[in-house]
Amino acid sequence: MKQKSIRKGIGWGGKTLKDMCEEKERLHKQTGCYYGLNELPLMKENPLKLEVLASRLLAAVIAGRETTRMISASPLVRDVAELAVALYTPEGDCIIHSTGIVIHIPLIGQVVKWMIKQNYEHEEGINEGDSFTSNDNYIAGMHTPDVYDIMPIFWEGEVVGWVGNVIMEPELGALAPGCMPSGATERFVEGLRFSAEKTAVNDKHTKAFERRICLGCRMPDLLLLDRKGALACNIKVREEIKKIIKEFGVAYYMAGIRELIETERRAQLERVKRRTVPGKFHSPTTYEMYLTRTIAPPHHAIDNITLVPCDFYIKSDGTYYLDFDGAGSWHWHSSNTSPSAIMGAACLMLTQTIAYTGRANQGTFLAVKMNTPYDTFVNPSSPNVASGMFFSWPIMGGAIWLGQQSRAFFCRGFVEECRAPTPLGAGASGVSALAGRSHWGMDFGFQMMEAPGFFGGGAFAIRDGVLSDIIFLPESDMGNCEVWEMVLPLLWMGRRFVPNTCGWGRYRSGRSLMGTYMVYKTELLSLDTTSMAHCEKIGANSGMFGGYPGHGGFGKIVKNANTIELIVQRKPLAHGTGYPGVGDLEENIGGDLIVPLANAYVKGIFRHGDWFQGYMGTGGGMGDPIKRSLAAAKEDLDSGVISIDRCRSIYCVDARYDEKAEEWVIDEKETEELRGEKRKERLAKGIAAKEWWQRRRQDIIEGKLPPMLKEMYNDSLAKGKRWPGEFRGFWHLPEDFTFSF
Amino acid sequence: MPGISYPKEVIKDLVEGKLPWGQLKSIISGYKDDDRFDKYIEVLQEKVPWKEKILLPLSFDLYIVQKGTERIVKCGCGYEFGDYRENWKLKSLIHVRDSEEEVDELYPYPCKPDPEYCEIREHYCPGCGTQLEVDVVPFGYPLVFDFLPDLDSFYSEWLGKPLPQAKEFKDLTYELSRKWGEESRSR
Numbered sequence: 001m002k003q004k005s006i007r008k009g010i011g012w013g014g015k016t017l018k019d020m021c022e023e024k025e026r027l028h029k030q031t032g033c034y035y036g037l038n039e040l041p042l043m044k045e046n047p048l049k050l051e052v053l054a055s056r057l058l059a060a061v062i063a064g065r066e067t068t069r070m071i072s073a074s075p076l077v078r079d080v081a082e083l084a085v086a087l088y089t090p091e092g093d094c095i096i097h098s099t100g101i102v103i104h105i106p107l108i109g110q111v112v113k114w115m116i117k118q119n120y121e122h123e124e125g126i127n128e129g130d131s132f133t134s135n136d137n138y139i140a141g142m143h144t145p146d147v148y149d150i151m152p153i154f155w156e157g158e159v160v161g162w163v164g165n166v167i168m169e170p171e172l173g174a175l176a177p178g179c180m181p182s183g184a185t186e187r188f189v190e191g192l193r194f195s196a197e198k199t200a201v202n203d204k205h206t207k208a209f210e211r212r213i214c215l216g217c218r219m220p221d222l223l224l225l226d227r228k229g230a231l232a233c234n235i236k237v238r239e240e241i242k243k244i245i246k247e248f249g250v251a252y253y254m255a256g257i258r259e260l261i262e263t264e265r266r267a268q269l270e271r272v273k274r275r276t277v278p279g280k281f282h283s284p285t286t287y288e289m290y291l292t293r294t295i296a297p298p299h300h301a302i303d304n305i306t307l308v309p310c311d312f313y314i315k316s317d318g319t320y321y322l323d324f325d326g327a328g329s330w331h332w333h334s335s336n337t338s339p340s341a342i343m344g345a346a347c348l349m350l351t352q353t354i355a356y357t358g359r360a361n362q363g364t365f366l367a368v369k370m371n372t373p374y375d376t377f378v379n380p381s382s383p384n385v386a387s388g389m390f391f392s393w394p395i396m397g398g399a400i401w402l403g404q405q406s407r408a409f410f411c412r413g414f415v416e417e418c419r420a421p422t423p424l425g426a427g428a429s430g431v432s433a434l435a436g437r438s439h440w441g442m443d444f445g446f447q448m449m450e451a452p453g454f455f456g457g458g459a460f461a462i463r464d465g466v467l468s469d470i471i472f473l474p475e476s477d478m479g480n481c482e483v484w485e486m487v488l489p490l491l492w493m494g495r496r497f498v499p500n501t502c503g504w505g506r507y508r509s510g511r512s513l514m515g516t517y518m519v520y521k522t523e524l525l526s527l528d529t530t531s532m533a534h535c536e537k538i539g540a541n542s543g544m545f546g547g548y549p550g551h552g553g554f555g556k557i558v559k560n561a562n563t564i565e566l567i568v569q570r571k572p573l574a575h576g577t578g579y580p581g582v583g584d585l586e587e588n589i590g591g592d593l594i595v596p597l598a599n600a601y602v603k604g605i606f607r608h609g610d611w612f613q614g615y616m617g618t619g620g621g622m623g624d625p626i627k628r629s630l631a632a633a634k635e636d637l638d639s640g641v642i643s644i645d646r647c648r649s650i651y652c653v654d655a656r657y658d659e660k661a662e663e664w665v666i667d668e669k670e671t672e673e674l675r676g677e678k679r680k681e682r683l684a685k686g687i688a689a690k691e692w693w694q695r696r697r698q699d700i701i702e703g704k705l706p707p708m709l710k711e712m713y714n715d716s717l718a719k720g721k722r723w724p725g726e727f728r729g730f731w732h733l734p735e736d737f738t739f740s741f
Numbered sequence: 742m743p744g745i746s747y748p749k750e751v752i753k754d755l756v757e758g759k760l761p762w763g764q765l766k767s768i769i770s771g772y773k774d775d776d777r778f779d780k781y782i783e784v785l786q787e788k789v790p791w792k793e794k795i796l797l798p799l800s801f802d803l804y805i806v807q808k809g810t811e812r813i814v815k816c817g818c819g820y821e822f823g824d825y826r827e828n829w830k831l832k833s834l835i836h837v838r839d840s841e842e843e844v845d846e847l848y849p850y851p852c853k854p855d856p857e858y859c860e861i862r863e864h865y866c867p868g869c870g871t872q873l874e875v876d877v878v879p880f881g882y883p884l885v886f887d888f889l890p891d892l893d894s895f896y897s898e899w900l901g902k903p904l905p906q907a908k909e910f911k912d913l914t915y916e917l918s919r920k921w922g923e924e925s926r927s928r
């Protein structure tokens with residue numbers, strides 16, 4: 001008999017990594033427990049020792065993250081902290097992670113799993129000192145600018161784990177402006193792409209990799225130094241893990257990391273059972289894309305709106321289930337999404353709301369399941385589609401999902417954890433991608449990431465929302481103006497609140513800031529409205545319990561501005577905005593005012609002295625606005641959150657301004673009357689749901705909808721299996737109903 | 742380790758948004774209390790002017806209550822919306838903001854919902870005029886059923902206190918819309 005040749009693997013115990021993955025899956029399937037761990041012997045025997053192990057691992061990844069920040073030159077890393085670091089098992093399952101852009105934590109692991117499936121072990125080779133780089137969303141990822149650097153950790157010749165680092169890059173050599181351009185429809189114009197490639201050997205980047213970066217993008221110093229920072233981080237974490245293994249013993253380490261995952265899986269199920277209420281939640285989101293406004297190739301230059309209904313179940317076993325049945329088609333633009341991006345969203349949401357113990361890992365994600373129908377917006381069938389904004393659902397639908405989970409917290413009594421969503425519906429704004437010639441006379445492209453720090457988050461169930469609160473970046477930070485000014489040909493002229501833009505309610509959203517910028521020392525600058533989850537026509541459904549959804553984002557630009565003249569004459573410039581219609585950009589600056597549309601390159605070249613303002617919107621309000629406390633309404637008036645006319649019409653609070661005391665004085669009697677009148681007005685103007693239903697049903701039957709909406713509904717009716725029945729059932733329509741044109 | 746527990750007065754102040762920040766922060770950051778739900782229900786029950794037992798609050802103003810053998814949605818004012826498995830919005834008063842003036846009141850700057858494409862639906866309680874929910878959805882989207890709780894699993898499996906007269910976990914909204922549709926056809 002011919003003897004089968006047995007090749008020793010590089011995995012733990014001489015197994016191949018592939019065998020380890022298969023064994024893990026098999027045991028999980030058999031028992032429902034991670035790696036078949038029905039029992040937790042280490043936890044049982046000495047829980048404190050396991051706790052110490054976990055703390056040491058956490059400290060290692062946090063130290064690694066700080067190492068990257070010390071080496072990187074990018075403001076996105078140093079100032080805004082758009083990075084994260086995590087530790088993985090040999091099979092690619094997360095054990096522990098740092099804070100930061102944690103949306104990527106499961107996805108880095110998916111890259112490792114892909115490498116194992118692709119047989120890197122025997123083809124590319126995996127050796128001590130190797131590093132692999134990936135930003136290929138076909139493998140796994142959120143969008144191309146988020147670059148992963150992944151390093152194996154060996155112990156006595158066997159892989160005992162991986163360390164992964166993610167950094168967001170402001171420039172990748174893509175179609176201008178270079179990072180996630182609105183004009184990209186295919187992945188081939190999205191700049192440098194690394195498909196889990198070996199980019200370092202013996203702890204040193206290969207020259208080929210360095211040359212490729214230097215020749216492949218507009219600002220190679222930033223990209224290269226970020227890679228050096230990531231490499232240093234990964235080496236530091238790897239060496240720290242080796243020290244920990246030496247101290248605890250490799251057998252304990254390997255058993256311990258598996259127990260940490262299984263412990264967390266059980267803890268997540270238990271947390272859900274103790275803090276929420278099981279049931280079914282529903283919310284739709286829409287994604288507007290206007291490719292005719294940008295420089296997409298003719299066959300992709302199509303405008304459309306895509307519907308993504310989402311049913312979220314909290315099951316009685318404590319698991320979460322997301323069902324995207326009814327999601328419309330994917331299209332040739334960069335803002336579809338993917339199953340991997342949605343799993344990233346799950347990590348992002350859960351680690352900030354329920355699994356926030358610092359122990360979230362693969363065990364947490366095992367408690368989340370989903371249905372992402374193939375060949376739809378949430379699971380595109382072409383590997384060639386652009387992926388610059390695969391996180392469109394996470395930042396829009398994911399935020400709404402968070403609101404649904406909040407309802408469960410509220411019902412259970414954990415009101416302090418309940419909050420209205422803060423979706424990043426970029427509206428017509430996002431004038432935050434720039435390209436051209438810098439004030440240093442160099443070609444540049446840049447995705448400015450100041451805006452996450454500008455957001456006013458959704459209201460809580462017991463207090464107002466706060467500034468600098470956006471779900472996709474747990475440590476939102478707007479960064480230092482002086483640092484941005486070093487990189488970009490702009491002068492920071494103001495960061496100011498914009499009145500009358502909160503999501504109103506008994507508790508209101510946080511206030512958001514608007515940035516005002518003067519173009520500085522360049523004669524060649526282009527602006528792009530970043531291709532995000534646009535809400536130009538349909539707002540994000542972010543209000544809760546009677547609170548209103550927040551305001552959408554917007555931008556304003558003045559081209560051919562008379563700034564130099566104004567400076568010579570020592571006249572006022574622009575620093576923010578006043579009440580509607582009296583913004584100082586419009587009041588003080590002469591030139592051509594442009595209000596940019598969603599998903600569009602802004603026409604023309606901008607030069608020294610031109611201006612732009614960007615505002616990114618607010619989260620939702622919570623509760624009926626006419627139930628806002630009078631003290632809170634007064635504070636809003638005193639601090640300019642709301643103008644008196646809207647205070648009267650939305651809060652139904654009357655007040656007069658005391659010039660001497662320089663404060664508003666609430667008129668309680670008039671307020672009581674206003675509030676009583678508002679209730680009467682509602683009862684008079686509100687129509688019975690049945691009557692409303694009959695009217696709207698007639699509109700639907702008669703097709704009184706804009707063509708884009710009819711296309712949107714027809715698309716979902718064609719794609720879905722369950723949702724079409726619910727749509728037709730709700731409106732009592734024939735089983736084969738579709739909109740005709 | 743003994744479970745964490747807070748006095749009912751603390752839960753009451755928490756629910757009403759009256760806790761000082763220091764105390765609130767420690768509750769947010771601390772271990773969660775095991776008896777929260779029971780105390781929460783007690784606090785809410787004392788707040789409402791009616792006697793039916795609250796099974797689950799749905800929002801600031803809406804509650805699922807036990808009424809005889811039925812479980813219905815009830816407003817704090819006493820208005821009753823019907824079976825909790827039917828979207829209560831089907832019994833609400835609805836106003837859609839569809840004029841420029843009404844949209845501008847909420848969204849005065851560029852980037853605002855376009856009433857041709859988007860409905861800003863305000864749902865009011867027919868009993869007291871409280872604004873219970875505001876939905877912003879594509880024109881023609883069915884009324885959003887925010888949350889259908891699986892009450893029996895919750896009470897029996899999670900709380901260990903089964904409710905009498907178990908109900909099927911089923912969305913009954915479509916039965917009502919079918920009834921309305923049949924009524925329209927017969928007219």
